[in-house]
Amino acid sequence: MPFSRLIDRFEAKAASCLDDHALQAVLQDVTRELGFHYFALLHHASLASARPELIRIDTYPSGWDRELAVHNLVGADPVHHASLRTNVGFAWSELPRLVPLGHREREVLERSRRFDIGDGFTVPVNVPGEPCGSFSFAVRTGSGLPVDRLLCAEQIGAHAFRAARRIHDYPSVRRCPHLSRREHQCVRLLAAGKTDWEIATILGISVETTHQYVKRARAAYDVVSRTQLVVCVLRDALVSFDEAIPPYR
Incomplete structure (x- = not known):
């Protein structure tokens, strides 16, 4: 055949x-x-x-x-x-x-x-x-x-x-948690390895405000650590690996 x-x-x-x-x-x-x-x-x-x-x-x-x-x-x-x-x-x-x-x-x-x-x-x-x-x-x-x-x-x-x-119903669309524009910005910079102080400086907001945005993003994903949060947004393609990982030399 x-x-x-x-x-x-x-x-x-x-x-x-x-x-x-x-x-x-x-x-x-x-x-x-x-x-x-x-x-x-x-x-x-x-x-x-x-x-x-x-x-x-x-x-x-x-x-x-x-x-x-x-x-x-x-x-x-x-x-x-x-x-x-x-x-x-x-x-x-x-x-x-x-x-x-x-x-x-x-x-x-x-x-x-x-x-x-x-x-x-x-x-x-x-x-x-x-x-x-x-x-x-x-x-x-x-x-x-x-x-x-x-x-x-x-x-x-x-x-x-x-x-x-x-x-196994894998093609079904999974709803991702909604992040506000500022939450998304903070998480993207967090995934790139920035500290709260660096994120605050880049976005022109206070360190405490940055901390609150990241905390709300963690709550939206129901995770307890920043590492878990970064993994989740990478999985959901809200942040690309190219943004989070330095390029190969």
């Missing part, structure tokens, strides 16, 4: 899925058709948390997630780290180019082979305001990666995560 027809057929089937079980069944079929043995569609945080809103559908060998937990390797998966460094799909053979591989990262890869997880291909899925995630296809240890099907796998991975987000 031409890959374009395979993608169209998968997209139609995924769009009709009403729950994770239905989507898993469709994904198992297409995984075999593409020449892979396993898949994992998940928010990375789901490995450490059972929160129901987190997405996790996978066919990795039984016990793999426990292996990561027992050896304290849940946060060391280099595939997940690499998903934050690129906007396109990547073969796991490219990991050394994308992220540093320290002892813990190499241990994850070594232990995965003991569970018969060989090479793989991952599609990053990072939507602002949502948990970081990815879709991975993998083959058994000793099997070759179907390199002629990776572009098809990339599109199917993207469609699969879109279907999972729909099932």
Whole structure:
């Protein structure tokens, strides 16, 4: 079957899925058709948390997630780290180019082979305001990666995560707290690392007034610290990362 027809057929089937079980069944079929043995569609945080809103559908060998937990390797998966460094799909053979591989990262890869997880291909899925995630296809240890099907796998991975987000109601619009113009100005400067005194000087207001604007912004977001406030406004794109982080030299 031409890959374009395979993608169209998968997209139609995924769009009709009403729950994770239905989507898993469709994904198992297409995984075999593409020449892979396993898949994992998940928010990375789901490995450490059972929160129901987190997405996790996978066919990795039984016990793999426990292996990561027992050896304290849940946060060391280099595939997940690499998903934050690129906007396109990547073969796991490219990991050394994308992220540093320290002892813990190499241990994850070594232990995965003991569970018969060989090479793989991952599609990053990072939507602002949502948990970081990815879709991975993998083959058994000793099997070759179907390199002629990776572009098809990339599109199917993207469609699969879109279907999972729909099932978990992630596309719904989340209402952001309203900040006044002055509150927004203060928070933007706070995110850039300015002190209350510096913010007051820049805006031509008193330090106490600055403190009150920041306090009201914290209350609007229902957070207790300035750090949490900055994280929230970055998540909601009220402040860009370019404004908050110095540029690379």
